[in-house]
Amino acid sequence: MALFLLIAILLLLFIVLRFRYPRPARDYRHLRPADVCVVHAVSDVMFPDGGAVAVSGRTADITGYIDRYLGWHAPSLRFLVRLMFALIEHAPLLFVPTLKRFSDLPAEAQERYLAGWEHSRFYPRRMVFQSLRALMSMAYLASPDVERAIGVERPERCEAAAIVKRSAT
Amino acid sequence: MTDTLYDGIIEYKDYTGNRRESCDAVVIGSGPTGAVAAWQLVDRGLDVILLEAGPVRRPQDFTLDGAKTLAEVCYEGGLRAMRGKPMVPTMQARVLGGGSHINSAICVRTPQFCFDDWRERYGVDWVDRATLDPHYDRVEAFLGVGPTPADVLGRKNELFRDACNALGIHSEPMPRNVRGCCGCAECFTGCPTRAKQSMDISYIPDAVRKGMRVFTSAQVVAIDHDGRQASGVRAIIVDPSGRPSGHELRVDAKKVILAAGCLATPVLLQKSNVPDPHKQIGKGLQAHPGCALMGIFPDPVDPWFGATQGYQSLEYLRDGFKMETLWAPPAILAVRLPGFGKRLKEYYGKLRYSAFWDSFFALKHSQGRVRARPGRSFNPDVTYRVDRRDIPTIKTGLIKLAELFWAAGAEELLPGIYGVPEVVTRDQGLRPFEQADLKPEHIVLAATHLFSSTRMGPDPKTSVVDPYAELHHLKNCHIVDTGIMPRSPAVNPMLTGMALADRLAGQIAERM
Incomplete structure (x- = not known):
């Protein structure tokens, strides 16, 4: 019995240490530390520094947008989004395979791992990737910096329309 | 700029307790078909109440953020999808004016060959271009339908x-x-300039001026009936995000006109235990992926x-x-x-x-089905197979x-x-x-055009409503949304939906 308890305590300790996530640098209303870790990692792979649109995912504050985005939706949807993050985070065990979490993988391995999801022959896996990319893209493109960088402009004659909306946002 | 446009429309802030109203006809859904039907009934002198689950949305509420708009304006945060291979995203607006508030204002008449198809396959021989053209004309004139001018093409x-x-x-x-x-x-x-003649700035304000009563934030949860005929509806009051306030609205009406859209209407019928001996409600959903x-x-x-x-x-x-x-x-x-x-x-x-x-x-062979989910949810369970x-x-x-x-x-x-x-x-x-x-x-794929979930037809075994859009198995309950189209209209369905609603509402008024 004592041995069993000792093993259980050690196992619990291992799980807590192994899966503990650092406290985020700032507070988020809906994202938990684990979610923040995943979003940061995906954001770094999907929207790294440089390239045709120089703004990175971190600069565009993808994580902050997703936190707000979750607040616009019902708890059931928030749960599904978190489930998606958890799946991406822990599925390296199945698809790499490795005991490391996605957010702990080296950058190149993260890219290969996400490419595996994107090009999978298994439709539901591709669907998960598309949903993840859609969410990240919406967050990235919502940034005014990104919008400016890709050249979105409002024509002068519609300025009145744009002003109405800008004043509301 | 449109402060007086919505005068007389009951909004969420106006509800202080439970309410009970009565009228000649209650119309459920303020999208294109519901708004036209309600306007037509009011124009013929009937006492009409229009119910909309969503809020009024004014330009100061608009945002350039597409994802936020979807979350605010659409059911299920704009993330609704039809289950199947592939999953097909679709959306349904929850706002005064329905889909017309967020669509591209496309108005195209259905070609005659489609009506021939409806007649040959489903026995719908009471609708064709000759019968609908006067209604197309009237709707187009009201909404200022015309070709996109060259100087705004881009x-x-x-x-x-x-x-x-x-x-x-x-x-x-x-x-x-x-x-x-x-x-x-x-x-x-x-539309930030209000150039688009969506229902919330066209038909609905005009009908209100003629005496129609509009209750927004009223999510209809049941059709009152005795198994043979409908007598009204019950709604719960919901805030702009869809959360119940605890207040209720009951409307007693001689006619119940459903225009909640071809996903919500079958769900409401199923949740209300409307007689459906041949299991036709929600069956045969079609789309334009x-x-x-x-x-x-x-x-x-x-x-x-x-x-x-x-x-x-x-x-x-x-x-x-x-x-x-x-x-x-x-x-x-x-x-x-x-x-x-x-x-x-x-x-x-x-x-x-x-x-x-x-x-x-x-698509000729692809179709789906709409089912009510168990429990309190009024979101539909939609399957669609390509x-x-x-x-x-x-x-x-x-x-x-x-x-x-x-x-x-x-x-x-x-x-x-x-x-x-x-x-x-x-x-x-x-x-x-x-x-x-x-x-x-x-x-x-994505699909914003959905129809045929409550088809019209002469045979109760293969359709839900009769030529007057009245349910075969429930008197005084009519459907006028795109669910009644027996098959694809080949083009964007909004205008044909409105023309049909214009015609059907006129017939309903005449028979009252």
Whole structure:
């Protein structure tokens, strides 16, 4: 019995240490530390520094947008989004395979791992990737910096329309 | 600028307790079909109440953020999808004016060959162009429907026009219900200049001036009936995000007119235990799944300028698809771009040089079903299966679209289709599309046109409503939304839905 308890305590300790996530640098209303870790990692792979649109995912504050985005939706949807993050985070065990979490993988391995999801022959896996990319893209493109960088402009004659909306946002 | 536009309309803040009202006819849903039907009934002197689950949305509520708009304006936060292979996203607006508030204002008349099909396959011999044309005329006149003016087309639409001309196929400026459009391409997030004649600024305010009562934030949860005839409806009051307030609204009415849309109407009927001995409610759902391609041009296109969807080609309607230009906020459209990392950013960098054009399909063999979910949820459980026999139609639609892009001078195409190269170059031409071994789940589709979930027809065994849009098995309960269309109208269904509603509401009023 004592041995069993000792093993259980050690196992619990291992799980807590192994899966503990650092406290985020700032507070988020809906994202938990684990979610923040995943979003940061995906954001770094999907929207790294440089390239045709120089703004990175971190600069565009993808994580902050997703936190707000979750607040616009019902708890059931928030749960599904978190489930998606958890799946991406822990599925390296199945698809790499490795005991490391996605957010702990080296950058190149993260890219290969996400490419595996994107090009999978298994439709539901591709669907998960598309949903993840859609969410990240919406967050990235919502940034005014990104919008400016890709050249979105409002024509002068519609300025009145744009002003109405800008004043509301 | 429109402070008085919504005078007399009951909003969420106006409810202080439970209410009970009575009227001649209660109309459920303020989208295009409900608004037209309600207006027609009021115009004929009836006492009408219009119920809408969503709030009033004013320009100061608008945002350029497409994802936020979807979350605020649509059921299920705009993330509704029809289950199947592939999953097909769809959306339903929850706002005064319904879908007309966020659509591209496209108004196209259904061609006669569709009505012939309705008659031959479903015995619907009481609707054709001759009977509907006066109603099309009336709706179009009311909403100022006309071709998109050349000065607001913008390059994305002009390129489409020029490509059609170069190939010698039909094209025309999109007929739209707008007055004074400036071409800001923001239809999707709410027309900021109020040029779009959505129902919340056209039919509904006019009907209110004629005496109609409108209750927004009223989510209808049950049709009152005794198994033989309907006598009213019960609604719960919900806040703008859809959360119940605890207050209720009960409306006693001689006629219940359902225009909640072809997903919500069958759910409401099923939840209300309306007699359905042949299990027809929710069966036979049809859709126009669409697929867009992104073409990249050598010179800037600036797709964010110009009428949202300003040009169309009806050349291939009989072949099962329609081609048109497309625009939505980058955050919505770009979700279909391939890749990630610097490759994805490269495509974003080309958005200025891009145009999105789509084909949507009237698929003969594909269909789905709408079911009520157990419990308190009024969100529908929707299944839709793209049948493999329809793949050749989809493939042809994509090939013709690619042909248009090449004719317009595009240098590259991003198909976003599994099994087709991520980027198709001009040198590759149509080969990648022609050689692709497509399966339904390979194609990224979306569908905003849904119909046929509560079909009209003469036979109660194969349809839900009769020629007067009255339920076969429940008197005084009518359906006037697109669910009654027995099959695809081949084109964007809004105008035909409104014309049908105009006609049916007139007939309902005459029979009262």
